[in-house]
Amino acid sequence: MGHGKQIIPEDSLIRMELVVVGSSLGGVKALQTILSQLPATFPLPIAIAQHRHADERGMERTLVKVLQQRSALPVSEPDDNERIEPGRVYLAPADYHLLVESGTFSLSADGPVHHARPSIDLLFESAAEAFHDRVLGLILSGSGCDGQAGAAVLRRLGGVLVVQNPATAECDLLPRLVLKSVTPDHLLDLSQIGPFLVHSLNLSAATSNENNCSQRKNALPGRSS
Protein backbone atom coordinates (compact mmCIF):
# COMPACT_ATOMS: atom_id res chain seq x y z
CA MET A 1 0.00 0.00 0.00
CA GLY A 2 2.18 2.83 -1.20
CA HIS A 3 2.52 6.06 0.61
CA GLY A 4 2.80 8.92 -1.86
CA LYS A 5 1.90 6.64 -4.78
CA GLN A 6 -0.42 8.13 -7.36
CA ILE A 7 -3.75 6.35 -6.98
CA ILE A 8 -5.17 5.46 -10.34
CA PRO A 9 -8.92 5.92 -10.56
CA GLU A 10 -10.82 2.80 -11.42
CA ASP A 11 -13.47 2.92 -14.10
CA SER A 12 -16.07 2.06 -11.51
CA LEU A 13 -15.50 5.34 -9.69
CA ILE A 14 -16.63 7.48 -12.59
CA ARG A 15 -20.20 6.51 -11.80
CA MET A 16 -20.08 7.69 -8.19
CA GLU A 17 -22.87 9.99 -7.08
CA LEU A 18 -22.73 9.70 -3.31
CA VAL A 19 -20.27 8.98 -0.53
CA VAL A 20 -21.55 7.47 2.72
CA VAL A 21 -19.40 7.25 5.81
CA GLY A 22 -19.86 5.18 8.98
CA SER A 23 -17.95 5.64 12.20
CA SER A 24 -18.25 5.53 15.95
CA LEU A 25 -15.53 5.62 18.58
CA GLY A 26 -12.53 7.51 17.21
CA GLY A 27 -14.54 8.57 14.18
CA VAL A 28 -14.70 12.28 14.87
CA LYS A 29 -10.92 12.70 14.69
CA ALA A 30 -10.74 10.54 11.58
CA LEU A 31 -13.50 12.61 9.96
CA GLN A 32 -11.66 15.82 10.80
CA THR A 33 -8.53 14.49 9.11
CA ILE A 34 -10.36 13.38 5.98
CA LEU A 35 -12.55 16.48 5.65
CA SER A 36 -9.54 18.75 6.02
CA GLN A 37 -8.06 17.10 2.92
CA LEU A 38 -11.07 17.69 0.67
CA PRO A 39 -11.08 20.84 -1.45
CA ALA A 40 -14.07 23.18 -1.73
CA THR A 41 -14.50 21.87 -5.26
CA PHE A 42 -15.15 18.28 -4.16
CA PRO A 43 -18.03 17.31 -6.42
CA LEU A 44 -20.02 14.70 -4.47
CA PRO A 45 -22.40 14.76 -1.52
CA ILE A 46 -21.07 13.06 1.62
CA ALA A 47 -23.48 11.57 4.16
CA ILE A 48 -22.07 10.61 7.55
CA ALA A 49 -23.47 8.38 10.30
CA GLN A 50 -21.29 9.09 13.32
CA HIS A 51 -22.43 7.64 16.62
CA ARG A 52 -23.14 10.55 18.99
CA HIS A 53 -24.98 11.66 22.12
CA ALA A 54 -28.76 11.67 21.86
CA ASP A 55 -29.13 15.29 22.90
CA GLU A 56 -26.77 18.05 21.95
CA ARG A 57 -29.03 21.03 22.31
CA GLY A 58 -27.72 23.70 24.60
CA MET A 59 -24.14 22.55 23.98
CA GLU A 60 -21.69 25.07 22.60
CA ARG A 61 -19.39 22.72 20.75
CA THR A 62 -21.81 20.85 18.53
CA LEU A 63 -20.58 18.08 16.27
CA VAL A 64 -21.48 20.12 13.20
CA LYS A 65 -19.29 22.96 14.46
CA VAL A 66 -16.43 20.58 15.26
CA LEU A 67 -16.45 19.14 11.75
CA GLN A 68 -17.13 22.46 10.00
CA GLN A 69 -13.99 23.90 11.54
CA ARG A 70 -11.88 21.50 9.48
CA SER A 71 -14.01 21.34 6.36
CA ALA A 72 -13.97 23.49 3.23
CA LEU A 73 -17.32 21.95 2.31
CA PRO A 74 -20.46 23.11 4.13
CA VAL A 75 -21.47 20.74 6.95
CA SER A 76 -25.07 20.48 8.09
CA GLU A 77 -27.65 18.14 9.58
CA PRO A 78 -30.37 17.50 7.01
CA ASP A 79 -34.08 17.78 7.73
CA ASP A 80 -36.48 15.10 6.57
CA ASN A 81 -36.99 15.37 2.77
CA GLU A 82 -33.96 17.55 2.24
CA ARG A 83 -32.47 17.18 -1.25
CA ILE A 84 -29.06 15.57 -1.55
CA GLU A 85 -26.83 18.25 -3.07
CA PRO A 86 -23.29 17.74 -4.40
CA GLY A 87 -20.31 19.24 -2.62
CA ARG A 88 -21.98 19.22 0.80
CA VAL A 89 -21.40 17.22 3.94
CA TYR A 90 -24.51 15.88 5.68
CA LEU A 91 -24.27 14.66 9.25
CA ALA A 92 -26.92 12.33 10.67
CA PRO A 93 -28.71 14.33 13.42
CA ALA A 94 -28.51 13.15 17.02
CA ASP A 95 -31.14 10.56 17.93
CA TYR A 96 -32.42 10.08 14.39
CA HIS A 97 -31.54 7.54 11.71
CA LEU A 98 -30.42 9.08 8.43
CA LEU A 99 -31.73 7.25 5.39
CA VAL A 100 -31.16 7.86 1.72
CA GLU A 101 -33.86 7.76 -0.96
CA SER A 102 -33.10 8.45 -4.57
CA GLY A 103 -32.72 12.23 -4.43
CA THR A 104 -33.54 13.13 -0.85
CA PHE A 105 -32.79 12.25 2.73
CA SER A 106 -35.34 10.64 4.98
CA LEU A 107 -35.17 10.62 8.75
CA SER A 108 -36.46 7.95 11.08
CA ALA A 109 -37.06 7.98 14.81
CA ASP A 110 -37.32 4.17 14.95
CA GLY A 111 -35.56 2.27 17.68
CA PRO A 112 -31.77 2.04 17.84
CA VAL A 113 -29.98 -0.54 15.69
CA HIS A 114 -27.28 -2.37 17.66
CA HIS A 115 -27.84 0.35 20.30
CA ALA A 116 -27.09 3.05 17.75
CA ARG A 117 -29.21 5.92 16.54
CA PRO A 118 -28.05 7.19 14.05
CA SER A 119 -27.21 3.78 12.66
CA ILE A 120 -24.48 3.13 10.12
CA ASP A 121 -26.26 0.00 8.89
CA LEU A 122 -29.41 1.93 8.02
CA LEU A 123 -27.51 4.66 6.18
CA PHE A 124 -25.45 2.18 4.18
CA GLU A 125 -28.33 -0.17 3.37
CA SER A 126 -30.66 2.59 2.22
CA ALA A 127 -27.87 4.22 0.17
CA ALA A 128 -27.02 0.87 -1.43
CA GLU A 129 -30.64 0.22 -2.37
CA ALA A 130 -31.09 3.68 -3.84
CA PHE A 131 -27.72 4.06 -5.58
CA HIS A 132 -26.45 0.51 -6.26
CA ASP A 133 -23.09 0.86 -7.97
CA ARG A 134 -23.06 4.66 -7.74
CA VAL A 135 -22.28 4.87 -4.04
CA LEU A 136 -18.96 4.70 -2.24
CA GLY A 137 -19.08 3.50 1.34
CA LEU A 138 -16.35 4.38 3.81
CA ILE A 139 -15.96 2.55 7.13
CA LEU A 140 -13.79 4.27 9.74
CA SER A 141 -12.76 3.77 13.35
CA GLY A 142 -15.50 2.35 15.55
CA SER A 143 -16.33 0.20 18.52
CA GLY A 144 -19.47 -1.80 17.80
CA CYS A 145 -20.96 -4.00 15.12
CA ASP A 146 -23.26 -1.35 13.73
CA GLY A 147 -21.93 -0.95 10.21
CA GLN A 148 -20.88 -4.54 9.61
CA ALA A 149 -24.11 -5.61 7.93
CA GLY A 150 -24.52 -2.34 6.07
CA ALA A 151 -21.04 -2.51 4.58
CA ALA A 152 -21.73 -6.00 3.27
CA VAL A 153 -25.03 -4.95 1.71
CA LEU A 154 -23.42 -1.94 0.06
CA ARG A 155 -20.77 -4.08 -1.55
CA ARG A 156 -23.20 -6.81 -2.54
CA LEU A 157 -25.38 -4.28 -4.38
CA GLY A 158 -22.44 -3.07 -6.44
CA GLY A 159 -21.10 -0.15 -4.42
CA VAL A 160 -17.43 0.53 -3.77
CA LEU A 161 -16.36 -0.22 -0.21
CA VAL A 162 -13.40 1.48 1.39
CA VAL A 163 -12.30 0.45 4.87
CA GLN A 164 -9.84 2.27 7.09
CA ASN A 165 -6.84 0.12 7.88
CA PRO A 166 -7.49 -1.05 11.46
CA ALA A 167 -3.84 -0.42 12.29
CA THR A 168 -4.45 3.30 11.76
CA ALA A 169 -7.80 3.40 13.59
CA GLU A 170 -8.22 4.73 17.09
CA CYS A 171 -10.66 1.88 17.66
CA ASP A 172 -10.10 -1.00 15.25
CA LEU A 173 -13.12 -3.12 16.19
CA LEU A 174 -15.53 -1.93 13.51
CA PRO A 175 -13.05 -2.03 10.61
CA ARG A 176 -11.94 -5.52 11.70
CA LEU A 177 -15.53 -6.75 11.94
CA VAL A 178 -16.27 -5.45 8.46
CA LEU A 179 -13.12 -7.08 7.06
CA LYS A 180 -14.22 -10.39 8.59
CA SER A 181 -17.42 -10.47 6.61
CA VAL A 182 -16.59 -8.73 3.35
CA THR A 183 -13.55 -7.98 1.23
CA PRO A 184 -13.40 -4.27 0.57
CA ASP A 185 -12.41 -2.67 -2.69
CA HIS A 186 -9.79 -0.59 -0.94
CA LEU A 187 -8.09 -0.84 2.42
CA LEU A 188 -6.43 2.46 3.20
CA ASP A 189 -4.49 4.10 5.99
CA LEU A 190 -6.28 7.10 7.48
CA SER A 191 -3.82 9.48 5.81
CA GLN A 192 -4.50 7.97 2.37
CA ILE A 193 -8.28 8.24 2.44
CA GLY A 194 -8.58 11.97 1.76
CA PRO A 195 -6.12 11.92 -1.17
CA PHE A 196 -7.82 8.79 -2.50
CA LEU A 197 -11.21 10.50 -2.55
CA VAL A 198 -9.78 13.62 -4.16
CA HIS A 199 -7.77 11.90 -6.86
CA SER A 200 -10.13 9.08 -7.68
CA LEU A 201 -13.40 10.94 -7.57
CA ASN A 202 -12.36 14.42 -8.61
CA LEU A 203 -10.51 13.20 -11.65
CA SER A 204 -13.25 10.77 -12.67
CA ALA A 205 -15.96 13.35 -12.16
CA ALA A 206 -14.03 16.00 -14.06
CA THR A 207 -13.29 13.86 -17.10
CA SER A 208 -16.65 12.20 -17.58
CA ASN A 209 -19.14 14.81 -16.39
CA GLU A 210 -17.68 18.15 -17.25
CA ASN A 211 -20.94 19.96 -17.83
CA ASN A 212 -22.74 18.40 -14.89
CA CYS A 213 -19.77 19.07 -12.67
CA SER A 214 -19.61 22.80 -13.28
CA GLN A 215 -23.37 23.10 -12.96
CA ARG A 216 -23.29 21.21 -9.67
CA LYS A 217 -20.41 23.24 -8.26
CA ASN A 218 -22.25 26.46 -8.93
CA ALA A 219 -25.51 25.21 -7.55
CA LEU A 220 -24.80 25.33 -3.83
CA PRO A 221 -28.07 26.42 -2.29
CA GLY A 222 -28.14 29.04 0.44
CA ARG A 223 -29.42 27.54 3.62
CA SER A 224 -30.03 28.60 7.18
CA SER A 225 -29.34 26.03 9.85
Add this chain to the structure above:
Amino acid sequence: MELPQASVAKEKLSAPGGEASSALDAREESRRQRIEEIEIQLLLEGVFLLTGNDFRKYSYASVKRRIWTCVVEEKFSTISSYQEKVLRDPATLQRLLMRLTVNISGMFRDPFFYLAIRKKIIPLLRTYPFVNIWVAGCAQGDEVYSMAILLKEEGLFEKTRIYATDLNEVVLDQARNGVFPLEPMQRYTQNYFKAGGTSAFSNYYTVQGKQVTFSSSLKKNVMFAQHNLATDSSFHEFHLIICRNVLIYFNKELQERVHRLFYDSLVMFGVLALGHKETLRFAELEGLFIEWDTENKLYRKIR
Protein backbone atom coordinates in the same frame (compact mmCIF):
# COMPACT_ATOMS: atom_id res chain seq x y z
CA MET B 1 -5.09 -11.26 11.79
CA GLU B 2 -4.14 -11.19 8.14
CA LEU B 3 -5.43 -8.20 6.28
CA PRO B 4 -6.49 -8.59 2.67
CA GLN B 5 -4.42 -6.79 0.04
CA ALA B 6 -5.77 -3.49 -1.20
CA SER B 7 -7.07 -3.20 -4.75
CA VAL B 8 -6.52 -6.85 -5.55
CA ALA B 9 -9.45 -7.24 -3.25
CA LYS B 10 -12.30 -6.90 -5.67
CA GLU B 11 -12.93 -10.60 -6.28
CA LYS B 12 -15.71 -10.09 -8.64
CA LEU B 13 -13.57 -8.23 -11.15
CA SER B 14 -10.29 -10.09 -10.74
CA ALA B 15 -11.64 -13.63 -11.00
CA PRO B 16 -11.89 -15.18 -14.44
CA GLY B 17 -15.26 -14.34 -15.92
CA GLY B 18 -15.40 -11.74 -13.15
CA GLU B 19 -17.01 -9.09 -15.31
CA ALA B 20 -19.84 -11.38 -16.33
CA SER B 21 -20.52 -12.64 -12.81
CA SER B 22 -20.65 -9.12 -11.39
CA ALA B 23 -23.22 -8.10 -13.98
CA LEU B 24 -25.17 -11.24 -13.13
CA ASP B 25 -25.03 -10.38 -9.41
CA ALA B 26 -26.35 -6.91 -10.13
CA ARG B 27 -29.24 -8.28 -12.20
CA GLU B 28 -30.05 -10.83 -9.51
CA GLU B 29 -30.01 -8.13 -6.90
CA SER B 30 -32.29 -5.87 -8.97
CA ARG B 31 -34.72 -8.70 -9.44
CA ARG B 32 -34.70 -9.56 -5.75
CA GLN B 33 -35.35 -5.95 -4.87
CA ARG B 34 -38.21 -5.71 -7.34
CA ILE B 35 -39.85 -8.83 -5.91
CA GLU B 36 -39.51 -7.45 -2.41
CA GLU B 37 -41.20 -4.21 -3.53
CA ILE B 38 -44.07 -6.22 -4.97
CA GLU B 39 -44.43 -8.32 -1.82
CA ILE B 40 -44.59 -5.22 0.34
CA GLN B 41 -47.12 -3.64 -1.96
CA LEU B 42 -49.29 -6.76 -1.86
CA LEU B 43 -49.10 -7.01 1.92
CA LEU B 44 -50.08 -3.36 2.42
CA GLU B 45 -52.87 -3.76 -0.13
CA GLY B 46 -54.12 -6.73 1.87
CA VAL B 47 -53.96 -4.79 5.14
CA PHE B 48 -55.85 -1.93 3.54
CA LEU B 49 -58.59 -4.18 2.13
CA LEU B 50 -58.90 -5.96 5.45
CA THR B 51 -58.79 -3.05 7.88
CA GLY B 52 -59.16 0.21 5.96
CA ASN B 53 -55.80 1.30 7.36
CA ASP B 54 -53.74 2.66 4.51
CA PHE B 55 -49.98 2.28 4.89
CA ARG B 56 -49.34 2.34 1.17
CA LYS B 57 -48.12 5.92 1.29
CA TYR B 58 -45.90 5.54 4.30
CA SER B 59 -42.18 6.05 3.87
CA TYR B 60 -40.97 2.95 2.05
CA ALA B 61 -37.69 2.54 3.94
CA SER B 62 -39.48 2.76 7.27
CA VAL B 63 -42.36 0.43 6.41
CA LYS B 64 -40.01 -2.14 4.88
CA ARG B 65 -37.93 -2.26 8.02
CA ARG B 66 -40.93 -2.65 10.29
CA ILE B 67 -42.44 -5.38 8.13
CA TRP B 68 -39.19 -7.33 8.11
CA THR B 69 -38.96 -7.06 11.90
CA CYS B 70 -42.36 -8.73 12.09
CA VAL B 71 -41.49 -11.34 9.46
CA VAL B 72 -38.40 -12.36 11.44
CA GLU B 73 -40.23 -12.32 14.78
CA GLU B 74 -42.96 -14.55 13.41
CA LYS B 75 -40.23 -16.86 12.09
CA PHE B 76 -40.95 -16.56 8.41
CA SER B 77 -38.28 -16.07 5.77
CA THR B 78 -40.29 -14.25 3.13
CA ILE B 79 -42.85 -11.48 3.23
CA SER B 80 -45.18 -13.55 1.07
CA SER B 81 -45.30 -16.46 3.48
CA TYR B 82 -45.84 -14.06 6.39
CA GLN B 83 -48.71 -12.44 4.49
CA GLU B 84 -50.80 -15.59 4.66
CA LYS B 85 -50.73 -15.52 8.47
CA VAL B 86 -51.45 -11.81 8.56
CA LEU B 87 -54.58 -12.28 6.47
CA ARG B 88 -55.85 -15.31 8.33
CA ASP B 89 -54.83 -14.74 11.96
CA PRO B 90 -56.29 -11.65 13.68
CA ALA B 91 -53.64 -11.64 16.42
CA THR B 92 -50.84 -11.57 13.84
CA LEU B 93 -52.60 -8.77 12.00
CA GLN B 94 -52.91 -6.81 15.22
CA ARG B 95 -49.21 -7.23 15.97
CA LEU B 96 -48.37 -5.94 12.50
CA LEU B 97 -50.67 -2.95 12.95
CA MET B 98 -49.02 -2.12 16.27
CA ARG B 99 -45.60 -2.33 14.65
CA LEU B 100 -46.61 -0.10 11.77
CA THR B 101 -48.39 2.57 13.78
CA VAL B 102 -46.75 2.93 17.12
CA ASN B 103 -43.96 5.43 17.61
CA ILE B 104 -42.19 5.56 20.93
CA SER B 105 -41.82 9.01 22.39
CA GLY B 106 -41.57 9.76 26.11
CA MET B 107 -42.83 12.45 28.41
CA PHE B 108 -41.37 15.90 27.89
CA ARG B 109 -39.13 14.34 25.26
CA ASP B 110 -36.98 17.01 23.71
CA PRO B 111 -37.38 19.44 26.65
CA PHE B 112 -36.30 22.43 24.53
CA PHE B 113 -39.52 22.05 22.60
CA TYR B 114 -41.61 22.42 25.75
CA LEU B 115 -39.52 25.40 26.81
CA ALA B 116 -40.36 27.01 23.47
CA ILE B 117 -44.03 26.26 24.10
CA ARG B 118 -43.80 28.05 27.45
CA LYS B 119 -41.91 31.03 26.09
CA LYS B 120 -43.61 31.57 22.73
CA ILE B 121 -46.89 29.69 22.50
CA ILE B 122 -48.31 30.21 25.99
CA PRO B 123 -48.32 34.03 25.72
CA LEU B 124 -50.10 33.64 22.41
CA LEU B 125 -52.69 31.26 23.85
CA ARG B 126 -53.41 33.63 26.74
CA THR B 127 -54.86 36.09 24.24
CA TYR B 128 -57.67 33.73 23.23
CA PRO B 129 -60.91 33.37 25.26
CA PHE B 130 -60.72 29.60 24.78
CA VAL B 131 -58.04 27.34 23.35
CA ASN B 132 -58.25 24.21 21.18
CA ILE B 133 -55.17 22.03 20.87
CA TRP B 134 -54.83 18.97 18.64
CA VAL B 135 -52.22 16.33 19.43
CA ALA B 136 -52.18 14.34 16.21
CA GLY B 137 -50.71 10.84 16.39
CA CYS B 138 -50.76 10.85 20.17
CA ALA B 139 -49.78 7.16 20.57
CA GLN B 140 -49.69 6.21 24.27
CA GLY B 141 -50.32 9.80 25.29
CA ASP B 142 -46.88 11.05 26.35
CA GLU B 143 -47.30 14.41 24.65
CA VAL B 144 -50.89 14.75 25.78
CA TYR B 145 -50.10 14.40 29.48
CA SER B 146 -46.99 16.54 29.09
CA MET B 147 -49.08 19.32 27.55
CA ALA B 148 -51.82 18.93 30.17
CA ILE B 149 -49.26 19.35 32.95
CA LEU B 150 -47.68 22.34 31.23
CA LEU B 151 -51.05 24.04 30.71
CA LYS B 152 -52.01 23.47 34.35
CA GLU B 153 -48.78 25.04 35.54
CA GLU B 154 -49.29 28.00 33.25
CA GLY B 155 -52.89 28.45 34.43
CA LEU B 156 -54.40 27.77 31.00
CA PHE B 157 -55.80 24.31 31.57
CA GLU B 158 -59.36 25.37 32.40
CA LYS B 159 -59.97 27.24 29.16
CA THR B 160 -58.26 24.63 26.96
CA ARG B 161 -59.62 21.57 25.20
CA ILE B 162 -57.07 19.02 24.02
CA TYR B 163 -58.09 16.67 21.22
CA ALA B 164 -55.82 13.64 21.19
CA THR B 165 -56.11 11.40 18.15
CA ASP B 166 -54.39 8.31 16.84
CA LEU B 167 -54.96 5.70 14.18
CA ASN B 168 -54.51 2.83 16.62
CA GLU B 169 -57.44 2.07 18.95
CA VAL B 170 -55.34 -0.08 21.26
CA VAL B 171 -52.81 2.61 22.11
CA LEU B 172 -55.60 5.18 22.27
CA ASP B 173 -57.15 3.10 25.06
CA GLN B 174 -53.81 3.04 26.84
CA ALA B 175 -53.63 6.81 26.51
CA ARG B 176 -57.14 7.14 27.91
CA ASN B 177 -56.18 5.06 30.94
CA GLY B 178 -53.12 7.19 31.65
CA VAL B 179 -51.16 4.18 32.89
CA PHE B 180 -47.42 4.22 32.14
CA PRO B 181 -44.55 1.94 33.14
CA LEU B 182 -42.64 3.13 36.22
CA GLU B 183 -39.17 2.49 34.87
CA PRO B 184 -38.67 5.60 32.70
CA MET B 185 -40.25 8.01 35.21
CA GLN B 186 -36.90 9.15 36.58
CA ARG B 187 -35.70 10.10 33.10
CA TYR B 188 -39.03 11.83 32.47
CA THR B 189 -38.58 13.78 35.71
CA GLN B 190 -35.29 15.15 34.43
CA ASN B 191 -36.94 16.08 31.14
CA TYR B 192 -39.79 17.73 33.06
CA PHE B 193 -37.39 20.02 34.90
CA LYS B 194 -35.38 20.83 31.78
CA ALA B 195 -38.69 21.73 30.16
CA GLY B 196 -39.35 24.37 32.82
CA GLY B 197 -41.54 22.34 35.16
CA THR B 198 -42.55 24.38 38.19
CA SER B 199 -43.78 21.70 40.56
CA ALA B 200 -42.74 18.15 41.42
CA PHE B 201 -43.32 15.69 38.59
CA SER B 202 -44.39 12.99 41.04
CA ASN B 203 -47.33 15.16 42.12
CA TYR B 204 -49.04 14.25 38.88
CA TYR B 205 -49.12 10.48 39.24
CA THR B 206 -49.53 7.67 41.73
CA VAL B 207 -47.40 4.54 41.77
CA GLN B 208 -48.83 1.01 41.78
CA GLY B 209 -46.16 -1.65 41.61
CA LYS B 210 -44.29 -1.32 38.34
CA GLN B 211 -46.76 1.17 36.89
CA VAL B 212 -47.86 4.73 37.42
CA THR B 213 -51.28 6.24 36.82
CA PHE B 214 -51.56 9.88 35.92
CA SER B 215 -54.07 11.99 37.79
CA SER B 216 -57.50 11.91 36.20
CA SER B 217 -57.72 15.70 36.65
CA LEU B 218 -55.23 15.90 33.79
CA LYS B 219 -57.71 14.18 31.50
CA LYS B 220 -60.63 16.41 32.39
CA ASN B 221 -60.37 18.55 29.28
CA VAL B 222 -58.93 15.91 26.97
CA MET B 223 -60.92 14.13 24.27
CA PHE B 224 -59.40 10.94 22.91
CA ALA B 225 -60.64 9.84 19.50
CA GLN B 226 -59.58 7.64 16.63
CA HIS B 227 -58.53 9.58 13.56
CA ASN B 228 -56.57 8.52 10.51
CA LEU B 229 -54.35 11.25 9.10
CA ALA B 230 -54.08 9.39 5.80
CA THR B 231 -57.81 9.23 5.11
CA ASP B 232 -59.87 11.37 7.48
CA SER B 233 -60.72 15.02 7.13
CA SER B 234 -60.66 18.09 9.28
CA PHE B 235 -62.98 17.95 12.27
CA HIS B 236 -62.38 21.19 14.17
CA GLU B 237 -60.42 24.44 14.26
CA PHE B 238 -57.34 24.68 16.42
CA HIS B 239 -55.01 27.30 17.81
CA LEU B 240 -52.18 24.80 18.14
CA ILE B 241 -51.57 21.49 16.38
CA ILE B 242 -48.79 19.25 17.70
CA CYS B 243 -47.64 16.48 15.38
CA ARG B 244 -44.10 15.43 16.17
CA ASN B 245 -42.13 12.63 14.59
CA VAL B 246 -45.22 11.27 12.87
CA LEU B 247 -44.84 12.81 9.43
CA ILE B 248 -41.35 11.36 8.98
CA TYR B 249 -43.02 7.98 8.59
CA PHE B 250 -45.10 9.15 5.63
CA ASN B 251 -43.95 9.50 2.06
CA LYS B 252 -43.86 12.95 0.51
CA GLU B 253 -47.29 12.71 -1.07
CA LEU B 254 -48.93 11.71 2.19
CA GLN B 255 -47.03 14.40 4.08
CA GLU B 256 -48.44 17.00 1.67
CA ARG B 257 -51.95 15.69 2.29
CA VAL B 258 -51.50 15.99 6.03
CA HIS B 259 -49.99 19.49 5.71
CA ARG B 260 -53.16 20.50 3.86
CA LEU B 261 -55.31 18.85 6.53
CA PHE B 262 -53.46 20.75 9.26
CA TYR B 263 -53.67 24.01 7.34
CA ASP B 264 -57.44 23.56 7.02
CA SER B 265 -57.66 22.81 10.75
CA LEU B 266 -55.79 25.87 11.99
CA VAL B 267 -57.19 29.29 12.84
CA MET B 268 -55.44 32.16 11.13
CA PHE B 269 -52.11 32.73 12.93
CA GLY B 270 -52.50 29.33 14.56
CA VAL B 271 -49.35 27.28 15.17
CA LEU B 272 -48.24 23.93 13.79
CA ALA B 273 -45.52 22.23 15.86
CA LEU B 274 -43.43 19.57 14.13
CA GLY B 275 -40.64 17.28 15.32
CA HIS B 276 -37.11 18.51 15.81
CA LYS B 277 -35.90 17.42 12.38
CA GLU B 278 -39.14 17.79 10.47
CA THR B 279 -39.78 20.81 8.33
CA LEU B 280 -42.20 22.54 5.99
CA ARG B 281 -39.23 23.77 4.04
CA PHE B 282 -39.68 21.48 1.04
CA ALA B 283 -43.45 21.35 1.20
CA GLU B 284 -45.98 22.60 -1.27
CA LEU B 285 -47.76 24.59 1.43
CA GLU B 286 -44.58 26.21 2.70
CA GLY B 287 -45.64 29.69 1.56
CA LEU B 288 -48.80 29.64 3.69
CA PHE B 289 -46.75 29.52 6.88
CA ILE B 290 -43.86 31.39 8.39
CA GLU B 291 -41.14 29.55 10.24
CA TRP B 292 -41.72 31.15 13.61
CA ASP B 293 -39.12 29.13 15.50
CA THR B 294 -36.54 27.45 13.29
CA GLU B 295 -34.85 25.50 16.05
CA ASN B 296 -38.08 24.06 17.47
CA LYS B 297 -40.00 23.79 14.20
CA LEU B 298 -42.94 26.03 15.09
CA TYR B 299 -44.85 27.25 12.04
CA ARG B 300 -47.50 29.96 11.97
CA LYS B 301 -50.34 30.08 9.46
CA ILE B 302 -50.26 33.52 7.90
CA ARG B 303 -52.35 33.19 4.74
